[in-house]
Amino acid sequence: MAILEVKDLKIYFPIKAGLLNRTVDHIKAVDGVSFQIEQGKTYGLVGESGSGKSTIGRGIIGLEKITSGKVYFNGVDITSKNGKEIRKNLQMIFQDPYSSLNPRKRILDIIAEPLRNFERLTKKEEIKRIEELLELVGLSKESMMKYPHQFSGGQRQRIGIARAIALKPKLIIADEPVSALDVSVQAQVLNFMQDIQKELGLTYLFISHDLGIVKHFCDEISIMYKGRYVEQGTKEEIFNHPxxxxxxxxxxxxxxxxxxxxxxxxxxxxxxxxxxxxxxxxxxxxxxxxxxxxxxxxxxxxxxxxxxxxxx
Ligand SMILES: Nc1ncnc2c1ncn2[C@@H]1O[C@H](COP(=O)(O)OP(=O)(O)OP(=O)(O)O)[C@@H](O)[C@H]1O
Ligand SMILES: [Mg+2]
Incomplete structure (x- = not known):
């Protein structure tokens, strides 16, 4: 069974105008998209800027209101209830490491946030978990007391990854996880994501506009254009028989x-x-x-x- 199944997903944003601020039209950011991802695989979502990639990711984890369609996680419809327990298994790495971490919070509190929402740990247990997570992403224990501005882009993305894996999720939506980083750091972060995928048995929904990276990283690929899919297939099919x-x-x-x-x-x-x-x-x-x-x-x-x- 697929770990994630998306069926005819539509996410429309209203365009409002006039004195009464009436809805005059809609931006069809996602317009009838369906796909499934098998456990342990990496599924690539490709398309030019504004094609609706991030909106799909945000819709799946519940950050964007779904206009219509269904999302099943391990066979359970997560659009029909608020499903807090299920959301625990679904995390997101956000597109921009510079704006996705709250600048006023210490790294400790940033990474601990999902833990505090879902698990009741003592202060001591929490510190221990965060030390382990920092070690896993290659940052020192001392990083915990620092603030986001004290880190480089690549380090910030590692902090974002530590937060995303804190609850040992089954699926991670990685929204352009390396596009804001230098090419030299990109490979580092991508290799690290592949290592933890093996270690933790993760499934990725990998959003990118970089086909070079997708070719290296993904098993199946879909190509999006203006809110719709134009093509979907295995890596081999997309790259060798488009x-x-x-x-x-x-x-x-x-x-x-x-x-x-x-x-x-x-x-x-x-x-x-x-x-x-x-x-x-x-x-x-x-x-x-x-x-x-x-x-x-x-x-x-x-x-x-x-x-x-x-x-x-
Ligand atoms: N909250 C919102 N309100 C109105 N329109 C939105 C909103 N979020 C996204 N959109 C619009 O939906 C469309 C898809 O946006 P989305 O961010 O999903 O694109 P994307 O494929 O992730 O692009 P990029 O590669 O630049 O990140 C765009 O036209 C965007 O302007
Ligand atoms: Mg985006």
């Missing part, structure tokens, strides 16, 4: 580090852009939105107009 023109365009934009491939990459990009322009209406409706996903194999789904497969 089907949607939007996926192809994202892949062709990954920079090739080898300078002798520059001409080849330029030609590929040009070809992909041509296909994008010529076949746009096979892949996007009159509002420029993706069609619903259709399976082309057991694991590979692509958003296509009904009759496109026949046209080919």
């Amino acid at each position: 089907q949607h023109i939007y996926t192809k365009r994202l892949l062709s934009a990954i920079p090739d580090m080898n300078p002798s491939n520059r001409d080849k990459q330029f030609r590929i990009r040009k070809k992909v852009q041509q296909e994008f322009d010529q076949r746009y209406h096979d892949y996007f409706d009159s509002e420029g939105l993706a069609y619903s996903l259709k399976p082309i194999s057991e694991t590979h789904l692509v958003a296509l107009q009904e009759d496109v497969q026949k046209v080919r």
Whole structure:
């Protein structure tokens, strides 16, 4: 059974206007998204800025009101009750290590927050747990008494990770966990996340706009565009057999580090852009939105107009 199952999730934000502040329209940040994640796997959610990635993560952990759809955690519908006990198993690492830690709180209180919400520990037990967590993320015991501004970005993200794993959750939603960090520190934090995944048997929902990182880190991948999925499949399917023109365009934009491939990459990009322009209406409706996903194999789904497969 999947540890997480999301069914036709919609999250709309009202747009208000006028003197009476009436709702005149909605931003469809997430517009009918479905997926599941198997225990112990890493599921990548990719898409350009504003495509709705963070909103999905925030909706799942209950930080954003869901307009419609269902979220099941280990088969239990967590949208229908407040399910505090279940939420304990679901934690989030936030996108920006600079703003996600309260600057007025000591590291001790930041990491202890989830523990205080869910477990009754004595002061001594709490200190011991926090020492263990700091050690696990590679920070000294003394860090406990310091404040967020006394740490670097990479260290802050480790503090965010320590907080996220404090309750030994089963699933962690990692929202661009390294995008604010230097490339050299990115690898460190990602390796560390992989180590604790093995150690604690974690499942990740990994949000990123960096396909290079996703290729290295994720088992299954979905590509999002304007609140909808355009394609979903295994890493192999997405990287070696992309089907949607939007996926192809994202892949062709990954920079090739080898300078002798520059001409080849330029030609590929040009070809992909041509296909994008010529076949746009096979892949996007009159509002420029993706069609619903259709399976082309057991694991590979692509958003296509009904009759496109026949046209080919
Ligand atoms: N609280 C909110 N109120 C109104 N609109 C919102 C709110 N939160 C997000 N949005 C809108 O929803 C859309 C999706 O935002 P979201 O933050 O999920 O994107 P994202 O894919 O995480 O982007 P990024 O890569 O920049 O983090 C955007 O158009 C955004 O402006
Ligand atoms: Mg985001």
